[in-house]
Amino acid sequence: MGTITSDNAGAINPAARAADTHAQAKPAARETPTGAARALPAEPLVTIEPRRSWAAPDLGELWAYRELLYFLAWRDVKVRYKQTALGVVWVVMQPLLMTLIFTVFLGRLARVPTGGVPYPLLVYTGLLPWTFFAAAVTQGASSIVGNSGLITKVYFPRLIIPAAAIAARLVDFAVAFAILFGMMFYFRVGLTRQAALLPALVVLLALLALGAGMLVAALNVRYRDVGVVLPVVVQLWMFVSPVLYPSSLVRAAAPRAFRLYALNPMVGVVDGFRSALLGQPLAWAPLAWAAGLIVALLACSAYVFRRVERSFADVI
Amino acid sequence: MRPIIRAEGLAKQYRVHGAEPTYRTLRDALSRTAGAPLRLLRRAARRPRRETVWALDGVDFSAQPGEIIGIIGRNGAGKSTMLKVLSRITEPTRGRAALYGRVSSLLEVGTGFHPELSGRENVFLNGAILGMKRAEIARKFDEIVAFSGIDKFIDTPVKWYSSGMYLRLAFSVAAHLEPEILIVDEVLAVGDAAFQKKCLNKMQSVGEGGRTVLFVSHDMNAVTRLCPRAILLDRGKVLRDGAAHEVVSAYLGTDHGASAARAWDDPALAPGNEVARLRAVRVRDEQGRVSPAVDIRRPVGLEIEFEVTEPGHALAPNFHVFNERGVNVFVTNDLDPEWRGRPRPAGIYTSTAWIPGNFLAEGTLIVGAAVSTLDPTRVHFFERDAVAFHVVDSLDGDSARGGYAGPYPGVVRPALRWTTRFEAAGTPPEVGAS
Known part of the structure; x- marks a missing residue:
């Protein structure tokens, strides 16, 4: 481009300029550069060029940044628990109060059939995965x-940000689990062998939250009214998921419509949690469908996110 | 040696704000999609043209391992965009850059610092954000805290910190980064200068080969002080690339509309009257070369060339030197005994006034040139902004700064002779017997 090349400047030895900082600074503070540059790698560590529109997420890079994921999630948790005066109390009270209210209105007054399970347990086992999902x-x-302060100032795989936000919610999720075990003890309901499914269900739920979270995060950068629409969608989603009632209610009332109903992956997941915790028979079909859907959603979201992430710093 | 950074034709296009919002609403997008078939019919009618601007427009450069390069240029020249592209915050529209080393970018001090978290927690968080491993931060933690000098408050939330403490802690984390390539924005322009210099030295000198540092700044003195090499960007292109003091003075020269030498070839346009007329004014270094930048330690000559057209007048050429703030640093009159008070024959005269080294302060100096008759006073011409030059201190340690890197006030900066009388403590005063 007609510019002066830098080769001439290479002759200047920067090591010769390690001047002392301050008249008062100790002379020992001066490091002695050896001048011998370490060998450069044959291939560039980083190549910067315009990316193809649709590229697969770089999983190796994500793995390399796993500690950042941990720190960002840790920050979110720490700040949240520090900022609210009630801290943990609020995390404990929120699901308990919801459970109490639903128990009074749906359990006692509307008499939702529970198949022998105490209604508070039924609703809590639904609220447990749902609250995590909605918040995440x-x-x-x-x-x-x-x-945006991070995105415009530092490079790292942007996927880390929504992933960390979701991971931070796992702490609340764990607290909620502790409450559940307290309730189960109170209602004298024990865990069965089915509880062994729980880790897999938690992973599935977290992946679903990640898939959905990534997608809306990417959309939210482009379309700022996503933040307005989302709470409404989440609210509606709760009612079409078996949170406040057992899915058997839908199956019994409308066997045909149940197929349509079970397209919602949260049906399989919430049912899965409930069965695993309360030792009820597990409906495999909705769960298998949910698992398949979650993998597909995750892949789609990752591609969409990667496509949009290039412009984050310019758009925000 | 192979370069550690090689950029080829880097270009970045931005859509101009105002022409179209950068983000839209879902509502608009949906209604637009719904209306798409309709619009297709009358597409030919009007299609809004997108206003774009090339913030970077084909930048080529390479950097050797260990080089410290200052990036300078006016606002909007593309400096920040270049740093953002090289630190992968934003993608180039065209071009390519290959980096043969790990990169850390410091475009802000304390990126990710959270006011609610303690100093200790923020060190870990900020370190992780800047690309350090947890084990690495843990290993360097004590060193970072000691470097910042705020160990007493390390467990206090940073929201209670003074801005100085905040900066010191943030800088300390940054100074302990160990990338091969460090990209630093204006951030270093804040905070106390001695600490900044300490940080830059630390960043550059730790490790085997020394870091490669790209440093954007508006502070020309800082660039000449810290960077052996500078790149001048202008409208997204590399305008100049070379030794920092040359690039800086080229930049300042264009800025002040003045250069180190100016000649008036056409006598009709030259300042002057029937007695004397200006021909040229030049700034020369010790070796007699015309030079826009001079080392603060070396003498500099101000040269005036003028023609006397009417003989018989006693003439005194004189210079009026102003600094960047418009302060008249000094006025000097020709005291050469050979011509002092003596009527001059017609002809061309070239007079030089030598300013000693270690006298002027750093910065740009603007020289006014005049020829006068002193008794009775008559000014034949006075060209106020005739030439300009730049005094640079490369901070090699033997200038009047004495190694101090911070802002150094004063209109002049003489290196004075100091004497000290010393009496060791505890020595009993001699009691005279007499």
């Missing part, structure tokens, strides 16, 4: 815009 998706959605 909502947090994930606002995470990119909320961390």
